[in-house]
Amino acid sequence: MRLVQVTIPTGKRRTVLKLLDDEGIDYVVTDETSGRKYTAVAYFPLPTNAVEPVLEKLREAGLEREAYTVVLSAETVASERFEALKESYAETEDSEERIARQELEARAEELASALPTYVIMTVVSAIIATAGLLLDSPATVVGSMVIAPLIGPAMAAAVGTVVDDGELFRRGISLQVLGVALAVVSATAFAVFVQATNLVPPGLDPLTLSEVEERLSPSVLSLAVALGAGVAGAISLTTGVSAALVGVMIAVALIPPAATVGIGIAYGNPTLAVGSAVLVAVNVLSINLAAIVVLWYVGYRPQQLFKRDRARIATLQRVAVLVVAIALLSVFLGGVTYDSYRAATTEQEIRTGVATELAEPTYSGYELIEVDVVTDTDYLLFQHPTDVVVTVGVPPDDPRPGLATAVATRLEAQHGIAVGVDVRYLEVERSG
Numbered sequence: 001m002r003l004v005q006v007t008i009p010t011g012k013r014r015t016v017l018k019l020l021d022d023e024g025i026d027y028v029v030t031d032e033t034s035g036r037k038y039t040a041v042a043y044f045p046l047p048t049n050a051v052e053p054v055l056e057k058l059r060e061a062g063l064e065r066e067a068y069t070v071v072l073s074a075e076t077v078a079s080e081r082f083e084a085l086k087e088s089y090a091e092t093e094d095s096e097e098r099i100a101r102q103e104l105e106a107r108a109e110e111l112a113s114a115l116p117t118y119v120i121m122t123v124v125s126a127i128i129a130t131a132g133l134l135l136d137s138p139a140t141v142v143g144s145m146v147i148a149p150l151i152g153p154a155m156a157a158a159v160g161t162v163v164d165d166g167e168l169f170r171r172g173i174s175l176q177v178l179g180v181a182l183a184v185v186s187a188t189a190f191a192v193f194v195q196a197t198n199l200v201p202p203g204l205d206p207l208t209l210s211e212v213e214e215r216l217s218p219s220v221l222s223l224a225v226a227l228g229a230g231v232a233g234a235i236s237l238t239t240g241v242s243a244a245l246v247g248v249m250i251a252v253a254l255i256p257p258a259a260t261v262g263i264g265i266a267y268g269n270p271t272l273a274v275g276s277a278v279l280v281a282v283n284v285l286s287i288n289l290a291a292i293v294v295l296w297y298v299g300y301r302p303q304q305l306f307k308r309d310r311a312r313i314a315t316l317q318r319v320a321v322l323v324v325a326i327a328l329l330s331v332f333l334g335g336v337t338y339d340s341y342r343a344a345t346t347e348q349e350i351r352t353g354v355a356t357e358l359a360e361p362t363y364s365g366y367e368l369i370e371v372d373v374v375t376d377t378d379y380l381l382f383q384h385p386t387d388v389v390v391t392v393g394v395p396p397d398d399p400r401p402g403l404a405t406a407v408a409t410r411l412e413a414q415h416g417i418a419v420g421v422d423v424r425y426l427e428v429e430r431s432g
Contacts, residue, residue, distance in 0.1 A: 001077055001086075002051050002103075005070040006058065007032065008040040015061050016042060023054065024088070026081045045077040050089045052100035071103055098238050101163060101300055107237055108159035111152030112171055119182060121149045125251070126183035127190045129259035134191070134200055136209040141256055148251035150179055154230070154284075155237050158291035161318055164302040164311035176288075180258055180280060187262025195266065206263050206272065215260045216272055218279035219337040220330065226253045226283040230290025238298050253283035275336070282329045289322040346385060347373045349415045354390055357410050362401055367393035369426060387420045393428035400425065 008016050008029075020027045020042065027044035046054055051071060058069075099107070113121070125148040132140030153175035160169025194200050206212045229249045236246040257279040264273030292315060302311045351371050358368050374387040390407060394400075408421040 001074045002046050002048055002100075003072045003074040004044055004046055004051065004054070005072070006042045006044075006063065007038040007068055008042055009063070010037055010039050012061070012063060013040055016058065016063065019057060019061055020044060023057070024081055024085050025054070026079050045074055045079070045082055047086045047089050048100075049098045050085065051103065052098075053089075055100060055102065069102075071100065098298060104159060104238065104295075104300060105163060105165065105168065108152075108156045108168060108172075111237075112156040112168075112175060113149050113152055115175075118149050118152075118175060118179065121147055122179045122182045123186045125149075125255055126186040126259055126262070129183075129255045130187040130190045130194075130262060133209065133211045133256065133259055133263060134194060134204075134206070136211050138211060141211060142248075144255055144259075145248045145251035148247070148255045150176075150254050151233055151247035151250045153179060154250060154287050154291060155233055157288055158230075158234060158295050159237070159300075161292050161315050162295045162300045162311060164307045164314065176284060180254065180284065183255060183258035184261045184265075184280075187259040188265045189262075191263045191266030206267050206269065211256075212260055212263060212272070215257050215279060216275050218257075218275060218282065218333055220333045221337075222253075222279055222282060222333060223286055223326070223330065226286030227290045229253050229283075230287035231294050233287065234291040234294035234298075238295065238300075250287060253287065254280060257283065278329055278332050282326060282333065285322050285326050285329070289319065289326065292319060292322075343375065343385075346417060350385065350388055350411060350417060350419070353411045353415055353417075354388070354407055357403070357407050358392065360406075363392075363403065365395050365398055366403075367428060369393050385417065385419050387422065389422045389424065391424045391426060393426045396427050396429055 006016065013029075017027070017029065025044045025046065027042050029040050029042050032038040032040050055069065112118075125144045128147075129141055129144035132138070132142075132144060153172045155172070156168050157172025157176065160166065160172055207216065229246070229252070232246045232249055257276045260276035261273050261280060264270065264276060296315055301308050350373055354371050355368060357363070358366055368390070370389075370391040372389040372391075373385050374389065375385050388407070388411075390403070392403070404421045404423040407423070408419065411417045411419060411421075
């Protein structure tokens with residue numbers, strides 16, 4: 001619920017009070033003695049979803065240009081008329097606690113942090129994320145997301161689109177571009193510094209780190225994460241719920257991938273840098289698309305009628321651009337997803353072929369310990385296995401009947417997989 005404070009200009013007191021009475025709104029009126037053009041100030045509580053329609057009626061009554069309005073959050077209102085008003089708006093309006101358009105714009109502007117704060121927090125979060133990735137520490141990576149200020153620009157751009165606020169939209173877009181660029185540059189600089197000062201083991205391959213590897217090959221499921229983050233951000237904004245936790249979700253989709261781009265650049269690994277950069281781009285576009293669609297669907301529009309058509313056209317154009325861009329990048333994501341599926345299927349066939357060969361009577365005393373598939377990682381797509389390392393346990397002094405050649409022959413003949421096979425024998429002695 002909200003407490004609304006409205007100044008009443010000279011000659012409008014009767015009009016305002018009649019409107020409030022007709023709406024069944026409890027109010028308190030005090031005289032204005034500042035000597036300005038206002039004669040009184042009215043205070044009245046409203047359900048959250050009633051603020052926008054009531055303010056619209058006050059605007060139609062001619063108060064918009066002559067008065068100012070303050071909307072405050074209220075904790076409790078004890079009044080029978082307020083309960084009746086709340087029930088009436090629950091029946092005639094969307095029962096969800098949707099905040100007013102004016103409050104939505106104010107929250108979006110507030111979330112878009114001042115530039116110095118935004119720059120500092122983005123740089124710090126990117127450096128912490130880079131450290132967490134190089135340490136292979138999920139907890140540190142999560143910590144970087146908590147302080148990332150990236151929810152504000154995305155929501156500002158979406159709100160600016162649906163309410164036709166060009167300045168807010170441009171601010172949101174420019175801050176998003178700046179934020180991603182700062183994150184990548186900061187991560188690159190920090191990764192180079194870490195290498196130069198030997199804070200990580202020399203010759204470290206970032207692809208051996210699980211936190212880095214999982215962002216190397218973004219799949220179509222990445223779209224679900226980003227779209228969900230955008231929907232959650234818009235809903236938290238429209239309902240007045242704290243955006244702190246949702247901001248973490250948006251940071252999940254942006255900060256670690258951007259830091260991974262920096263690591264890829266610092267370590268001279270274009271495959272890692274490109275794969276993560278595509279993930280960042282898809283996430284940014286998807287968050288914006290989801291937020292715009294949700295805000296438009298909920299019903300936010302510009303106040304002036306002539307601006308609504310302009311906002312609708314701008315919204316449709318921006319949604320179309322975002323959809324096309326996401327579709328193009330999704331081709332890459334789809335390729336990565338299919339390639340991952342094909343690689344997993346091939347690896348399973350290799351393991352099946354090895355197990356089948358070892359089931360032959362010739363190897364009755366052998367025990368399969370491990371199968372390691374070595375994959376060519378020079379390219380992000382079209383990866384294929386190059387070697388298979390099979391570790392088997394054998395009794396001491398047991399003959400070695402050419403298992404490597406037999407496995408390679410079976411894989412090529414039955415599965416069409418041509419790979420080099422190395423067999424490592426581990427002598428196993430059992431009691432009894």
